[in-house]
Amino acid sequence: MTDVLTPVQRRLNMSRIRGKDTEPEMLLRRGLHARGFRFRLHRRDLPGRPDLVFPHFHAVIFVNGCFWHGHDCPMFKLPATRPEFWAAKIGSNRTRDALALESLSKEGWRSLVVWECMLRGPARLPVDEVVSLVIKWLECE
Ligand SMILES: [Zn+2]
Numbered sequence: 001m002t003d004v005l006t007p008v009q010r011r012l013n014m015s016r017i018r019g020k021d022t023e024p025e026m027l028l029r030r031g032l033h034a035r036g037f038r039f040r041l042h043r044r045d046l047p048g049r050p051d052l053v054f055p056h057f058h059a060v061i062f063v064n065g066c067f068w069h070g071h072d073c074p075m076f077k078l079p080a081t082r083p084e085f086w087a088a089k090i091g092s093n094r095t096r097d098a099l100a101l102e103s104l105s106k107e108g109w110r111s112l113v114v115w116e117c118m119l120r121g122p123a124r125l126p127v128d129e130v131v132s133l134v135i136k137w138l139e140c141e
Helices: 003-011 023-034 083-106 127-138
Strands: 052-054 059-064 110-115
Touching: 023 052, 023 059, 023 127, 059 083, 059 127, 083 110, 110 127
Parallel strands: 059 110
Antiparallel strands: 052 059
């Protein structure tokens, strides 16, 4: 699913974000738009309501917040207060994410997850670089 992006695969797996129109999502949207790509947003009729939908490529992209989706990265830290509540909550988010990816795949969609930490925080990559990786992925089939 994410083979072309192996070097950054760890930060590109899994599923979706809770809020809409987050900063990392906007960065990616603007970058793709500037490079001539057009897409639909948050299509409710698809599993997991993907953030970006490219019907022509039969591909969807989720931009996932590292906290809400429990990314295994330095940006994820369980809160000190009520850690078991948060662990359960984030665990169920991850389960839902995995189910959405599975359903999308069964319906013939390719899915890509771009993690927040690729676009924000100390380990972020230049936006143009992320956009190029995403375009490469979109066009790989
Ligand atoms: Zn992360």
